Amino acid sequence: MNAEYLICGGGIVGLTIAKELVRTGHKNIILIEKESAPGMHASGRNSGVLHAGIYYSPESLRAKVCLKGNFAMKEYCREKGLPILETGKVIVAKNDSEADTLRELYERAVNNGAKVELIDEKQLAEIEPNAKTCGLALRSYDTAVVDPKAVVKSIYKDLVSSGYVQVLTDTRLMGTSGSNTAVTNKGEIRFDRFINAAGAYSDKVAHMFGVGMNYRMIPFKGIYKKIIGRMADMIHSSIYPVPDIRNPFLGVHFTRGVSGDVYLGPTAIPVCGRENYGIFSGIDSEAPVILYRDAVLFAVNPKFRKVALTEPKKYIFKWFFEAARALVKELDPSDIKPSDKAGIRPQLVDWDTKELVMDFLVLRDGPGIHVLNSISPAFTSSMAFAKFIVKEYSER
Numbered sequence: 001m002n003a004e005y006l007i008c009g010g011g012i013v014g015l016t017i018a019k020e021l022v023r024t025g026h027k028n029i030i031l032i033e034k035e036s037a038p039g040m041h042a043s044g045r046n047s048g049v050l051h052a053g054i055y056y057s058p059e060s061l062r063a064k065v066c067l068k069g070n071f072a073m074k075e076y077c078r079e080k081g082l083p084i085l086e087t088g089k090v091i092v093a094k095n096d097s098e099a100d101t102l103r104e105l106y107e108r109a110v111n112n113g114a115k116v117e118l119i120d121e122k123q124l125a126e127i128e129p130n131a132k133t134c135g136l137a138l139r140s141y142d143t144a145v146v147d148p149k150a151v152v153k154s155i156y157k158d159l160v161s162s163g164y165v166q167v168l169t170d171t172r173l174m175g176t177s178g179s180n181t182a183v184t185n186k187g188e189i190r191f192d193r194f195i196n197a198a199g200a201y202s203d204k205v206a207h208m209f210g211v212g213m214n215y216r217m218i219p220f221k222g223i224y225k226k227i228i229g230r231m232a233d234m235i236h237s238s239i240y241p242v243p244d245i246r247n248p249f250l251g252v253h254f255t256r257g258v259s260g261d262v263y264l265g266p267t268a269i270p271v272c273g274r275e276n277y278g279i280f281s282g283i284d285s286e287a288p289v290i291l292y293r294d295a296v297l298f299a300v301n302p303k304f305r306k307v308a309l310t311e312p313k314k315y316i317f318k319w320f321f322e323a324a325r326a327l328v329k330e331l332d333p334s335d336i337k338p339s340d341k342a343g344i345r346p347q348l349v350d351w352d353t354k355e356l357v358m359d360f361l362v363l364r365d366g367p368g369i370h371v372l373n374s375i376s377p378a379f380t381s382s383m384a385f386a387k388f389i390v391k392e393y394s395e396r
Helices: 012-023 061-080 096-111 121-127 148-162 199-208 229-233 287-300 302-315 317-325 378-394
Strands: 002-008 029-032 089-092 116-120 136-140 144-146 165-168 173-176 181-184 187-196 215-227 238-241 253-256 262-265 336-350 361-365 368-372
Touching (some): 002 012, 012 029, 012 148, 012 378, 029 187, 061 144, 061 148, 061 378, 089 121, 096 116, 096 136, 116 121, 144 148, 148 165, 173 199, 187 199, 187 378, 199 215, 199 368, 215 229, 262 336, 287 302, 302 317, 317 336, 361 378, 368 378
Parallel strands (some): 029 165, 089 238, 187 368
Antiparallel strands (some): 089 136, 173 181, 181 187, 215 336, 238 253, 253 262
16 A cells, blocks of 8 residues: 555544645545544544633744634634534633733733733623632633534545545554555555654654654543533633643633533543543553653652642542632532543653653654644644644645
8 A cells, every 4th residue: 555645643633634735735645543433532532622822832833823723623613514612711810829820821812813801800700600710810702612523523524525535444553664664453554754643642653763762651631520500501601720831731620512511621630541531441551651750750840740749639529629619609519410521631741851841843754744742722723733734844
């Protein structure tokens, strides 16, 4: 089997790169996906929030493609008739000490081109009557919510109907044979260009090519709960806390989805497997290695240590509830019920410095392009990010 482009990974990044390659005239593309269908991991398990570029340093790649991706995804959903909820969101402060961070987020958002506004408590009450803040809150107008599974399914359909993309499911990359041949469980595939969009396994794929050997993946689990009854009706859009911008996690928040359901979460709990969605399910032979990495980071990285000490508490309902209760005026434990919704955030670590990588990372080596650390807002950014990849790395 031969391909001009071989893409490894059928999540939103791999799918949108394939879509952009078709748009730019490429006609022999093979995409391999180890699962039975595309988007079965992070791309199909996220909250569906389209972010607005509020959190990211203006010079970062995430900042450069987030809002463009937001607009492109909204346009695509409208064109295809896919569900979209354009209600914006608010970020609220729990105390006076968070006001400075809130102002910094406002400056970042403005620099990144987002439409935002600092509002007072009275204005907040008009938008989200049950939200509470200390003095100031930040309103984002560009934030929206979509159905991630519907988006993935639609793009997959686009690719197949184009006639230029073969999507091979249940196909796992096993290694390489020379610089231009991929070895899979279904045979060899020769390629002119290779694009690694393997998400949680992107570091492993890169290592097969001898690329990015100093990078390692650490999985974090996001668990959600569901808001029910009268309290669900009181959440109009999304209510977020002020995050610790030294770490790449946004904290437990309320999100009204396109179906009308209101979810609370996610957490950012270090776990023992790249697919460790349950308590024990998804833990495999790599668990000791992941635990070792966690232990090393716990010892040398204070920011990771803070996450590792605080987030696992949220497995206990009391701590999860208190994180949510800090954002709203009214909330009772009976308003919250369990949910089977869970996702894994594969966070890249530079093992030379023992620091969490805070931006998207793209490495090119010979015919290979390796997309590492496609963390949030990867879903939001995907269409703009795909254009960036094809223009800056592929066509050159």
